Amino acid sequence: MRVALNLLGYTPGRGGVETYLVNLFRALQEVDTHNEYLVLCDPMAAAGFRSSLPNFKLQLHAIEKPSLNWFLRGLGRHLGGFDLLTRHLQGLPVDVMHHPLTTLNPQGLPYPAVLTFHDMQHEFFPMLFSTMELNRRHREYRASVEQAQAVIAISQHVKDSLVERYDASAEKIHVVHHGCSSRFERIGDPERLAVVVEKYSLQRPFMIFPAATWAHKNHLLLLNAVYIMVQQSRFDGELILTGVPMDFHGQVLSEILRLGLERQVRWLGYVPDEDLPCMYSLARLMVFPSLFEGFGLPVIEAMGCGCPVAVARATALPEIAGEAAFYFDPYSAEDIAATLLEVWGDEAQRNHMAISGLQRASDFSWYNAARKTIDIYQRVYKGK
Numbered sequence: 001m002r003v004a005l006n007l008l009g010y011t012p013g014r015g016g017v018e019t020y021l022v023n024l025f026r027a028l029q030e031v032d033t034h035n036e037y038l039v040l041c042d043p044m045a046a047a048g049f050r051s052s053l054p055n056f057k058l059q060l061h062a063i064e065k066p067s068l069n070w071f072l073r074g075l076g077r078h079l080g081g082f083d084l085l086t087r088h089l090q091g092l093p094v095d096v097m098h099h100p101l102t103t104l105n106p107q108g109l110p111y112p113a114v115l116t117f118h119d120m121q122h123e124f125f126p127m128l129f130s131t132m133e134l135n136r137r138h139r140e141y142r143a144s145v146e147q148a149q150a151v152i153a154i155s156q157h158v159k160d161s162l163v164e165r166y167d168a169s170a171e172k173i174h175v176v177h178h179g180c181s182s183r184f185e186r187i188g189d190p191e192r193l194a195v196v197v198e199k200y201s202l203q204r205p206f207m208i209f210p211a212a213t214w215a216h217k218n219h220l221l222l223l224n225a226v227y228i229m230v231q232q233s234r235f236d237g238e239l240i241l242t243g244v245p246m247d248f249h250g251q252v253l254s255e256i257l258r259l260g261l262e263r264q265v266r267w268l269g270y271v272p273d274e275d276l277p278c279m280y281s282l283a284r285l286m287v288f289p290s291l292f293e294g295f296g297l298p299v300i301e302a303m304g305c306g307c308p309v310a311v312a313r314a315t316a317l318p319e320i321a322g323e324a325a326f327y328f329d330p331y332s333a334e335d336i337a338a339t340l341l342e343v344w345g346d347e348a349q350r351n352h353m354a355i356s357g358l359q360r361a362s363d364f365s366w367y368n369a370a371r372k373t374i375d376i377y378q379r380v381y382k383g384k
Contacts, residue, residue: 001035001036001095001096001377001378001381002035002036002037002038002093002094002095002096003035003036003037003038003094003095003096003097003098003377004037004038004039004040004092004094004096004097004098004111005025005028005037005038005039005040005098005100006040006089006097006098006099006100006101006105007021007039007040007041007042007045007049007100007101008040008041008042008061008063008085008105009042009063009064009101009105010041010042010045010101011044011045011064012044012045012048013244015212015244016118016178016294016295016297017101017118019178019181019297020100020116020118020154020178021048021100022048023178023179023181023366023369024100024366024369024370024373025039025048025049026366027179027366027367027369027370028056028370028373028374029051029053029056030367030370031367031370031371031374032055032370032374033053033055034055035055035374035377036055036057037055037056037057038057038059038092038093038094039051039056039057039058039059040059040061040089041058041059041060041061042060042061042062042063042064043060043062043064044064045064046058046060061085061088061089063085063088083106083108085105085106086106086108086109089106089109090109090110092111094111095111095112095381096111096112096113096114096377096380096381097109097111097112097113097114098113098114098115098116098373098377099113099114099115099116099144099148100116100152101116101118102115102116102117102118102119102141102144103115103140103141103144104140104143104144104147104148107140107143107144107147108147112149112380112381112383113147113148113149113150113380114148114149114150114151114152114373114376114377114380115144115145115148115150115151115152116151116152116154117141117144117145117151117152117153117154117158117162118154118158118294118295119154119158119161119292119293119294120137120141120158120161120162120165120166121216121292121294122134122137122138122141123161123165124292125215125216125291125292128214128215128216141166142166145162145166145168146166146168148172149172149380149383150172150173150174150376150379150380151168151172151173151174152173152174152175152176152373152376153173153174153175153176154175154176154177154178154294154295154316155175155177155294155295155316155319155320156175156316156319157294157315157316157319158175158294158295158316159173159175174372174376176369176372176373176376177295177320177364177369178295178297178300178364178366178369179364179365179366179367179368179369180300180301180303180304180361180362180364180365180366181301181304181366183273183274183277184276184277184280184300184301184302184304184305184361185277185304185305186281186305186306186358187277187278187281187305188281192278193278193281193282195278196275196278196279196282197282199275200240200268200271200275200279202240202279202282204236204237204238205236205237205238205284206237206238206239206240206282206283206284207237207238207239207240207283207284207285207286207287207340207344208239208240208241208242208279208280208283208285208286208287208302208307209222209239209240209241209242209286209287209288209289210242210243210271210276210279210286210298210302211241211242211243211288211290211298212243212244212245212246213243213244213245213246213247213248213249213252214246214247214248215247215248216290216291216292217248217289217290217291218289218290218291218312218330219241219248219252219255219289220251220252220255221289221330221331221332221333221336222239222287222289222336223239223252223255223256223259223261223265224255224259224333225289225333225334225336225337225340226239226259226261226264226265226337226340227259227260227261227333228333228334228337229337229340229341229344230261230264232337232341234341234344234345235264235340235341235344237264237284237344238264238265238266239261239264239265239266239287240266240268240279240283241265241266241267241268242268242269242270242271242276242279243269243270244269244270245269252267253267276301277305280301280302280304280305280306280307281305281306281307283302283307284308284344284350285307285308285309285310285340285343285344285350286298286299286302286307286308286309286310287309287310287311287336287340288309288310288311288312288317289311289312289328289330289336290311290312290314290315290317290330291312291314291315291330291331292314292315293314293315293316293317293320294315294316295316295320296311296316296317296320296321299311299317299320299321299325300320300321300360300361300364301361302357303321303324303325303357303358303360303361304357304358304361304362306354306355306357306358307354307357308326308343308349308350308353308354308357309321309324309325309326309353309357310325310326310327310328310339310340310343311325311326311327311328312327312328312329312330313327313328313329313330314330321360322360323356323360324353324356324357324359324360325353325357326339326342326343326349326353327339328340
């Protein structure tokens with residue numbers, strides 16, 4: 001079987017999507033020496049998808065933004081209803097094409113399609129998107145699901161949403177959970193931990209919230225919960241915020257100042273992957289108040305490091321965290337504060353949940369994700 005892995009349009013630095021692509025690609029190489037893979041990629045993303053294995057070949061297509069092909073493609077699509085990328089990708093020697101970025105790119109190719117669908121946040125929180133982005137999603141998401149021969153949903157929550165919102169056939173949707181990378185493990189090396197403590201000035205007990213500052217990540221309500229904790233004189237530590245600054249970043253920084261939380265809350269920005277396991281191992285707990293997640297990968301990664309987690313009772317998070325997390329109502333600052341205070345002050349509970357989290361994280365494997373993905377390729381191929 002010859003599989004095309006269509007990564008065109010992928011831009012490095014896209015959080016959970018990047019983690020999915022990089023780890024799935026690595027796992028496919030580890031478990032599949034039989035089938036042939038043609039990896040379609042923009043030049044700017046190629047470095048992460050080169051392989052020395054003979055059954056994995058890279059093919060570059062320069063359509064990234066900004067480029068001449070990107071401009072011509074946009075012109076053709078908007079003025080003539082013609083997609084330049086269709087011409088680029090016709091005649092490839094492949095049996096199945098996997099589109100792992102939620103939409104078929106482009107639609108209408110003559111290859112049986114497997115589509116990975118990550119989430120449909122716009123259907124639940126349309127107010128968080130521009131009119132242009134909403135129109136694009138409405139135009140492309142449903143049509144991609146309808147045209148694909150098989151859909152990989154990254155959680156049961158995503159599958160249920162596809163069935164309910166798009167009236168998609170449940171039979172062609174397959175739930176394949178993400179894995180937890182082996183690098184997310186409990187770090188006990190004092191020297192390695194000391195380097196991270198010094199690098200980020202982690203002198204006080206802290207809880208960590210790793211998330212880019214998008215509105216749906218719910219930073220503002222978490223900050224209000226911390227304010228309640230401080231007002232009750234029951235919080236003697238820090239909230240450490242990490243992640244890439246995004247559209248809601250200014251509001252987050254303003255809220256820290258408005259609430260007078262400069263001493264209790266610190267924004268560290270992007271923390272390299274190699275430092276995160278140490279951060280999780282040092283943290284008293286990880287808090288994740290997000291209002292919408294297709295999966296919630298940081299929850300599993302923190303668990304893999306033995307860090308107790310407190311998460312929102314929302315969307316895919318209870319499915320992923322199971323019985324190994326503390327839960328709160330993400331729409332109530334009072335409930336968030338009460339839950340965090342209970343966990344913060346109870347070492348026995350934290351130790352119990354740390355053990356439960358380690359077991360829960362071990363259930364999520366990129367090896368298993370790759371095997372299930374290959375099985376879906378085979379089903380689509382045999383169904384031609």
